[in-house]
Amino acid sequence: MPKRTRFTTWRPLATAATAALLATLVTPAAAHAAPRGSEPVYSYADAVREAVWVDTGLDGDRDGRTDRVAVDIVRPREPARQGRKVPVIMDASPYYSCCGRGNESQKKTYDANGDVVRMPLYYDNYFVPRGYAVVGVDLAGTSRSDGCVDVGGRSDVRSAKAVVDWLNGRGVAYTTRTGTTRADAGWTNGRTGMIGKSWDGTIANGVAATGVRGLETIVPISAISSWYDYYFQQGAPLYDSGPDWLSNYVNSPDARAKCGAVQQKLADGAPRSGDWTPLWSERDYVKAARKVRASVFLVHGMQDLNVRMKHVGQWWDALARHGVERKIWLSQTGHVDPFDFRRATWVETLHRWFDHELMGYDNGIDREPMADIERAPDRWTTSRTWPPSGTRAATLRPGQGAQDGVGTLGLRRGHGTASFTDDPALSETDWAAAIDRATPEKAGFVTRPLVRDLRLSGSSEVTVTATPSTSAAHLSAVLVDIGPATIRDYADSGEGITTLTDRTCWGASTTGDSACFKETKAKTADVDYTIVSRGWADLGTHASARKGAPLTPGKRYTITLDLAATDHVVPRGHRLALIIAGTDRGLIDPPQADRPRLTLDLPRTSARVPFTGGAAAFARATSGAAPATPDDALLDGVREPRTTQRVPEGSR
Structure with a gap:
């Protein structure tokens, strides 16, 4: 059992x-109390x-x-x-x-x-x-x-x-x-x-x-x-x-x-x-x-x-x-x-x-x-518990925006389509940096600026209905907090820490085994956006997550991508974005196809995201805010994630 x-x-x-x-190890005054x-x-x-x-x-x-x-x-x-x-x-x-x-x-x-x-x-x-x-x-x-x-x-x-x-x-x-x-x-x-x-x-x-x-x-x-x-x-x-x-x-x-x-x-x-x-x-x-x-x-x-x-x-x-x-x-x-x-x-x-x-x-x-x-x-x-009590999934839906290529994200079902062409040279950092611009390698959807904090806690999933131009295609889905923050620089070689020269000691030492270790401190970065959660899939696994199959170009397929668990608060004034794209450079390998183009059926595409307070919390956080004005400038984030480490090793 x-x-x-x-x-x-x-x-x-x-x-x-x-x-x-234990009685011999404590002072007489404390001997009556259990350690x-x-x-x-x-x-x-x-x-x-x-x-x-x-x-x-x-x-x-x-x-x-x-x-x-x-x-x-x-x-x-x-x-x-x-x-x-x-x-x-x-x-x-x-x-x-x-x-x-x-x-x-x-x-x-x-x-x-x-x-x-x-x-x-x-x-x-x-x-x-x-x-x-x-x-x-x-x-x-x-x-x-x-x-x-x-x-x-x-x-x-x-x-x-x-x-x-x-x-x-x-x-x-x-x-x-x-x-x-x-x-x-x-x-x-x-x-x-x-x-x-x-x-x-x-x-x-x-x-x-x-x-x-x-x-x-x-x-x-x-x-x-x-x-x-x-x-x-x-x-x-x-x-x-x-x-x-x-x-x-x-x-x-x-x-x-x-x-x-x-x-x-x-x-x-x-x-x-x-x-x-x-x-x-x-x-x-x-x-x-x-x-x-x-x-x-x-x-x-x-x-x-x-x-x-x-x-x-x-x-x-x-x-x-x-x-x-x-x-x-x-x-x-x-x-x-x-x-x-x-x-x-x-x-x-x-x-x-x-x-x-x-x-x-x-x-x-x-x-x-x-x-x-x-x-x-x-x-x-x-x-007190995790995910916290009252956390429920809300279904968010992408829609076409006022500006071509810059879509919306809300609770109402969207309409129309959005297209992108897989570019294996680009990653989630490139997509997020250009969230307010129409770029050919991604489909981006953004909420209005929040009027109150919104907490995501747990695992999300994104259901995508897409028509590919090739017999093979990979998909990435990314949730992004759009707004300024200071975060640990996880893309740095230290993955969020800097190792110092000073040592602190944690226990007893011998000549051959010291209890003293180098101290560390946070390695930080000031950013304009933060990647919150990610997920990937081969569209060929649309019928079964355990076995892929060739795609028929021009045929529509529906697949649900599992996004990684997280716990993140999108602050008041920030925006939440959903990005759907192809190869996420450094995090998945490209498909065996020549730069597939995918067209999303927006009414049949959605994201289920766990919010503390559920859909009602999302509605309150996104109501009454003025629409964001897209910025032509690229946003700053961490550098492209490190890709050299190919083993689950723990030398850090």
């Missing part, structure tokens, strides 16, 4: 031995550092023996001496050797015995003194593990799930990679929380979707919820490579020599046609949300153009349908860890979350707002 909301029935996990220890959270009472310098190899039961590299994955452990020494067991914070990653973790690309380092000296990131420095074990798992096929990387498939997920099973007494581990001496996990109570950014967080999603017992919570940061939606959206290719390339990118040298068959299976199972195959079904965690027992604390950048916000909306909605306990942070950044955009608050919040979920402290985090949302650089608001 899926895990239901359990905060209301939470019971502390403290044993009599724990209570006795509100774990404290750094254990020695990090004396922590146990060890490695084990967990048997996955698979033989991905086909060498005749089951694959073992390397598990590096840092845990406080004192609890075991006192006969007490500790919970686990676990980060399973393909990046510990090839690429590094965090903003400073830290890799694991080892001593002469093969025990970990530096565990990347701050988790061990901070949480081990507070009574947690921190575990870093090398996914199968990476670093010191056997097997092959299969990019979110059975091997990836089982690499980590097998470790959760071992921590809970259901698996087998060994003290060496090839030896027969078994390793015991008697030092832990099995209560495990998984955390990680990008691919690491994706594995947390995948393991949670197995329903494994003992996994109490996951904290997926910038994580994938369905691997198809990493490479395609409704048949439109988002990247010019597939999972076979990515597998080779992170496989260890030993795995590259053994894993040709896995590479070929990935290539064959992920055709560049964009059709859905069994390979994608295996890597779709959304469909298994009903199995999730763990709570979920989800963190994502609303301008993440690597792991895009569609992954948030579909995962969040599926978890909600199955009653999974959850919390969310949404920032203005791109693919950035919260440690680097809201450090002090993040460390405190994560500490309280793990204390509540893994140690059972009644610290009140369950009674706080569900969502934290960044409205402007370093300015955050909260929502």
Whole structure:
């Protein structure tokens, strides 16, 4: 059964031995009061550092023996001496050797015995003194593990799930990679929380979707919820490579020599046609949300153009349908860890979350707002629930405007047609910059200036009825806030942050593992418009989102594009725009056709957008305002989105 909301029935996990220890750690005046959270009472310098190899039961590299994955452990020494067991914070990653973790690309380092000296990131420095074990798992096929990387498939997920099973007494581990001496996990109570950014967080999603017992919570940061939606959206290719390339990118040298068959299976199972195959079904965690027992604390950048916000909306909605306990942070950044955009608050919040979920402290985090949302650089608001209560979809309709090529957007059904010609050299930034001008590569529709703020929250969809001139065509739909603002510059190389030289420290350090990390600050841009949400599709998938077909030039087709989830307030005086166009340069690849021309049937084209207050709120916000006067000047936005990053990596 899926895990239901359990905060209301939470019971502390403290044993009599724990209570006795705590009594010795507080002053006499405070001894009568239960602590509100774990404290750094254990020695990090004396922590146990060890490695084990967990048997996955698979033989991905086909060498005749089951694959073992390397598990590096840092845990406080004192609890075991006192006969007490500790919970686990676990980060399973393909990046510990090839690429590094965090903003400073830290890799694991080892001593002469093969025990970990530096565990990347701050988790061990901070949480081990507070009574947690921190575990870093090398996914199968990476670093010191056997097997092959299969990019979110059975091997990836089982690499980590097998470790959760071992921590809970259901698996087998060994003290060496090839030896027969078994390793015991008697030092832990099995209560495990998984955390990680990008691919690491994706594995947390995948393991949670197995329903494994003992996994109490996951904290997926910038994580994938369905691997198809990493490479395609409704048949439109988002990247010019597939999972076979990515597998080779992170496989260890030993795995590259053994894993040709896995590479070929990935290539064959992920055709560049964009059709859905069994390979994608295996890597779709959304469909298994009903199995999730763990709570979920989800963190994502609303301008993440690597792991895009569609992954948030579909995962969040599926978890909600199955009653999974959850919390969310949404920032203005791109693919950035919260440690680097809201450090002090993040460390405190994560500490309280793990204390509540893994140690059972009644610290009140369950009674706080569900969502934290960044409205402007370093300015955050909260929502009791997300999307907020009273949010309902309104159907917005494009219409012809007073000026040819500059349409309207409102609640009344439009009339006529609008046409554009796909120009693969242009992107959403070009379209938005020319929103008040008729340009051949887009169809733009804009509301009047708002007379009050209007909040969008959740996932939108745009239904397009279009007649193509060619046998193949791609579509993009973009919602844009037209008006001046200062935002995080997500198109910059830092994706919204600037790394400084000063360091701050978060936990205890040793000679080989410092708890001190470079500080960051917001990298901002002053803009005339802000992209709010995006969606793409191959028009050939009009009959089925899972399989494309050639188009008949001159024939009319209707398709609905899913737009990414967001939470954005369009301020009073700004306008909301809908843009429909072809190839969004850098974000989807062009179709196999020579610049198709598409004609939109406006009465049969619409957008369903979730507003707080629904259609009535939109009507109030757009009533009584004077029409906007189109400006011949180009508007300023961020630069064209970065297109060089083709892997869901987390080195930032």
